Amino acid sequence: MILFLLFTYTIANVTVDSRYTDKDLIIQTSGFKIGGEFKESMIPQAINNLYRLRLFDFISIDTSIVADGIYIKIHVEEAPFLSSEPQFIGNKKIKKTELLKKIDLKTGQILTKKAIFDACVKIKELYNEKNFYNTVVKDSVVPDTLNCVKLFFIIEEGSILKISRIEIEGNYALSDGAIKRKMQNREKGLLRSGKLDQAKLKEDVERIKTFYRENGFLDVVIQEPEIKVSKNQLMIIIRINENQRYYVGDIKFRGNNLFSEEKLRKLLNIRSNEIFNITKAQNSLQKFYEAYADEGYIYCSIVPVETIRDSFVDIEYQINESRPANINRVIIAGNYRTREKVIRREIVTLPGTRFRRSQVIRSMREIFNLGFFEDITPETGTPDDSGNIDLIYKVKEKEGVGSIGAGMAYSAQDKLTGYIELSHPNIFGRGQRIYTKLEIGGRLTNIQFGFTEPWLFDTRTTAGLDLYYTNRQWDFYKKRDIGGATNFSFPFFLDYTRFNYTFRVERTQILDIAKEYQPTSGYDLRKDTIPKWTLANNYGFTRDTRDFIFNPSSGSYISLQSEIAKPWIFANIDYNLFTFETRSYFPIYWKFVLMARLRMGIVTSKDEVPYYKRFYAGGTGEDGVRGYPDRSLSPVEDGKRIGGNALFINNLELKLKLSQNFAILAFYDMGNAFTNYKEFNLHDLKRGAGVGIRVEIPMMGVLGFDLGYGFDRAQPGFEPHFQINPFGMF
Structure with missing residues (x-):
């Protein structure tokens, strides 16, 4: 070593001892050059270079000094x-x-x-x-x-080791239980496996930090968790240094010209003198940005400058509003099946207008609710010299958006039936909807056809046509319905609200009454063996603010409908039917959504209300009470269900929305049909509860299965309900 430092040597020769590897490759990779200057540091560098080839298990380099310079010998042992x-x-x-x-x-x-x-x-x-x-x-x-x-x-x-205990050390302000509830790793318990997830343990540390910062401990320090293993058990030790707790001090604003200080303070989630909550502070900042983006100020900069004063944090929001942005072009991308105008007519952000965040969100909602896109992403193009932008809606079309089915079905009423069903919400990419169904069985023949044009003559008026033929065998008779309906709807002056009108023509006849049939004291089926004609006008309002109509998380749906049938021209059926329904959705925690539904109905007539226009609760559908067979809840006369002239249904659902296409739910239903509204009594409502799933499958639509327990049946028990495209979808 000392000789190398005192003298300069030239590399005279390089030899290689290898079995298979090309010697020139080894020499070239080593960095040794014959005739070049030799330095001691070249040896470890050469070894590193050769190991990087990943060809050798062992490498050594020997040197010897001769009169004409340094001789180098490289020895390698190749890996197999x-x-x-x-x-x-x-x-x-x-x-x-x-x-x-x-x-x-x-x-x-x-x-x-x-x-x-x-x-x-x-x-x-x-x-x-x-x-x-x-x-x-x-x-x-x-x-x-x-x-x-x-x-x-x-x-x-x-x-497999289970977490037997989680120890929290150094926590004085927050309890062990409160901290553990924030963790994903939990101690083994009756309903907990106690398995340790190392990746989630790192997330747990961040969760605990956030929990402390939400309680004013902004300088909290959490050491890396210690894991102790003994006797097939795990113990996790988490050591915390809480440090000082902080409170919200003075809150000021600087640079705000568009919004007054009073307006901005209303958006705050934090207040002076309360415990400083980092999450609330971040949410407040987000609300400021959203408010400015709603006015087009997308280049706005808001910097919360925090100053520590004893145990208080003073905040000054320094705002640089910049200038608002207008929309140059609205571009649609990704629609390979749907025509552009079908998407564009749902968009409320227009070229030449001010960019507004709320309008972008509204446009996304309207596009998504068409039902044939699985993802929508808004993007902005490069700003021009004036700061104006192109707005791009990138859509991803669903595969198998329609549904087609054929097979066999069984129900207690209709027994075994075969069916063919076809529906599509986007015929030829025009947004038009078509539906056909054919069911044939020993007790049922059902043919349906429906067509809907959502934008009639490129206006916001929706028009539709429905035709149907149904021949169904009931216990003592056969009922045949032949009819059709035209329907229209258009926007009302209130946002999210539409007015609808339907005109329906129907021919109804009772056939093949059994010999053993005995009329009730209030109604005789034999009166309806002569064909009866119905001409009905339906008027209604709907208000729909749901975020997504197929699997909503927030918003509400309200419907008020009236159907009036009078014996005019050739018609001979008279009734007045009124229904009111409301559904509200509340996001409560994580992916959990609570849905509350109320449905009420009344039907009257100057004569006798036809059986088939009365209310029959139970099972699934609009008048569903799960835990009971379909149409099983109604007034009974002479041992027969005769239907009610009044209806009350209340449903509660707690839904776990795992994805836009899959959800599991728990429900509690109660309802009944009554002879008239005066007979309504809360004590007569039939109760049911249970669990269910909803899943959307391409080419099949939404499948639903509910298992309900009927508490007020003659013999309380379970009732399964299988549905295709169930009422309310998700």
Whole structure:
């Protein structure tokens, strides 16, 4: 070493001792050049360069000094090739395919000792991820053909350890229980597995930090959790240094010209002298940005300058409003099936107008509620010299947006039926909807056809046509309905509100009355064996503020409908039917949504209200009370259900919205049909509760299954309900 420092040597020769690797490659990679100057630091650098080739298990470099310079000898031991797929011995809990994917060793690759070591580490990591601790992994390299080996991993699987205890140290202001409730890793309990998730443990630390900062401890320090393993149990120790608690001090604004200080203070979620909550402070800042974006000030900058004063945090919001942005162009991208005008007519952001965030959100809602897009992303183009922008709506079309089905179905009423069903909400990409259905069985023949034009003559008027033929066998008679309806709806002056009108013509006839049929004291079916004609006019209002109509999380739906049928021209049926319905959706926590629904109805007539226009509650559908068979709840006369002239239904649903296409729910229903509204009594409402799922499947639509328990049945018990495109969808 001292000689190298005192004298300068020239590299006279470089030789290589290798079996298979090209010697010139080794010399070139090492960095040694014959005739070049030699430095001692070149040796470790050359070794590093050669190891980077990932070809060798061992490398050494020897030097010798001769009269004409330095002679260098490089010795390498090549790593063998992996001749076949690695094998695993002792893996019972994890499949071979998962292990192979984790270690990523391929047949034919060079197998260095480092690669084997890394693979062993990865296997242990995989077992740790699945909560198998104390796993031992050994390797065995067996020679195969020339310079090829087989590789075996011998695994001694550890045991799954449960979290027996979580200890919190250093917490004085917040209780152990409050902190633990913020964690995803929980101690083993009756309904908790107690499995440790290392990735979630890191998230737990951040959750605890956020929890403390929401309670004024802005300088909280949380050490990395300590995990202790003993006797097949885990203990997690979390050490906390709370530091000082802070309160909200003075709040000031500077630079606000568009909004008054009073307006901005109303948006605040924090107040002076209360405990400083970092989440509320961030939400307040977000509200400021949203308010400015609603007025087009998308370049606005708001900086909360925080000043510590003893235990108080004074905040001054320094606002640079900049200038508002207008919209140059509205561009639609990603619609390969739907025509552009179908999307564009739903958009309320128009070229040449001020950019407003609320209008972008409204446009996204309207596009999504068309029902044939699974994702909508708004983007802005590069601003021009004036700061104006292009607004781009990127849509992703659903695959299999329509539904087609054929098969067999069974119900207690209709027995076994075969059906063919086809529906599509976007015929030829025009946004027009079509629906056809054919059902044939021993007790039912049902043919339906429907067509809807959502924008008649490119106006906001919706028009539709429905035709139907139904021949259904009931207990003592057969009922045949032939009819059609035209319907129109158009926007009302109130936002989100529409007026609807339907004119319906229907021919109804009772056939094949059984000999054993006995009329009730109030009604005789034999009067309806002569065909009866109905001419009905339906007038109604709907107000729909739901965020998404197919699987809503917020908003409400209100409907007030009246159907009036009078014996005029050739008609001979008289009735007046009124219904009111409201549904409200409340996001309560995480992905949980609470839905409350109320439906009421009254039907009257100067004569007798026809059986088929009366209310029958129970089962699913508009008048559903789950836990009871369809149409099973109504007044009874002489042992027969005769339908009610008044209806009351109340439904509560707690929905876990796991995705836009899948949800699980728990429900509580109560309702009944009554002889008339004067007979209504809360004590007569039938109660049902249970659970259900909703899933949207391409080409099939929305499938629903509910299992309800009827508390007030003659014999309380469960009733299953299977639905295709169920009422209310999600």
